[in-house]
Amino acid sequence: MADITERARQVLSSVSRVCCEDTRHSVRLLDHLGIQARLEALHEHNERDKSALILQWLEAGESIALISDAGTPLISDPGYVLVNDVVAKGLAVVPVPGASAIIAALSVAGLPTDRFSFEGFLPAKTSARQSAFQQISEYAGTVIFYESSHRIEDSLADLAKVLGAARQIVLARELTKTFETVLRGTVADVQAVLANDANQRRGEFVLLVQGVGKSKQAEISDEVRKLVVTLGDSLPPKVLAAALADAFGGRKKLYYDYLLSQRSSET
Incomplete structure (x- = not known):
């Protein structure tokens, strides 16, 4: 109230x-x-x-x-x-700002907020839910979903299957209500909490998924990191990304995003 x-x-x-x-x-x-x-x-x-x-x-x-x-x-x-x-009809509509679970969750999540996408409620069926997760697999910003208590465990299982159990997420439950909780960690971490505590499976949920930018960098090997440091700015990012993909395998976009993140951190 x-x-x-x-x-x-x-x-x-x-x-x-x-x-x-x-x-x-x-x-x-x-x-x-x-x-x-x-x-x-x-x-x-x-x-x-x-x-x-x-x-x-x-x-x-x-x-x-x-x-x-x-x-x-x-x-x-x-x-x-x-x-x-x-x-x-040409009549006036006046906004009166107030509480919003999306913004409340973002403000305490600890995930990047400079770019985010709200996708509404997750689909009820497994195949459609997995497709929704697949569609955001390359998104660089934080992605936000709503979910209900009777599907939250299935949704996290599908999230782990599509994006990996190591993806960082935040699960905000019952925001601004009596039993508010905010769980942070990998998908596997949060799944474990829900499995061991029935109370954490009750209520209304806001699920925030970290964007691909930070989580994908974990796939960059130490050998590639050292090589990037050695080469410095000697090659354009697109050229170097293509060369790394040929030499070490993987997608050019993965290396390209990593190179851009490294160069932006140096400025």
């Missing part, structure tokens, strides 16, 4: 209606804040139909707030259809 911002409190106090996923859930928030507003259910099953009615209210001069059960609306939550319909 304490995550609510003062601005959000003011907005909720001033609007004539509040659209929410579950009125039974949201009424507790409004009661806690001492706010009386008319609640309107807006969820994935009624959004398209309800959107037309909400537009009528807005065009009649009403002001309406949109909230989700937790976090920020539209971020893997309902609201996309409504917001687009409102924008298409």
Whole structure:
């Protein structure tokens, strides 16, 4: 409850209606804040139909707030259809910043934050989940997924199979709630914690996967590292990467990324 911002409190106090996923859930928030507003259910099953009615209210001069059960609306939550319909009518949509599990997780993960990709909820089926992990296998930034309690162990198993058990990850559970925990380490490390503690398998999860840039450097042999130091800047990165791939095997991109990282660290 304490995550609510003062601005959000003011907005909720001033609007004539509040659209929410579950009125039974949201009424507790409004009661806690001492706010009386008319609640309107807006969820994935009624959004398209309800959107037309909400537009009528807005065009009649009403002001309406949109909230989700937790976090920020539209971020893997309902609201996309409504917001687009409102924008298409030329009516104002005003953001009210608040809690977001993605940003909260990034801020404490200890993984690079200069570049990241949010991929939403992982697929339910194993083959689709493994395909999702394969698609981010070459991404250099941190990748963020949402996952549920009943699939988290299967998802980590698929992650280990596709990207390797040594990939660094962070698993943030129940963020800003009573039983918040943040686990850091390799996929294998986190799997071991979950296997030995049933409590760590409960709740809502944010899974952060370290990008390929740092983890792939572990594949560079000491012999290659020494050779790169000896050669210095005598050859362009693309030329040297091709030569290393021919001499030692492996992909040119692996050596090219390593060379770029070494040269950027020297500047």
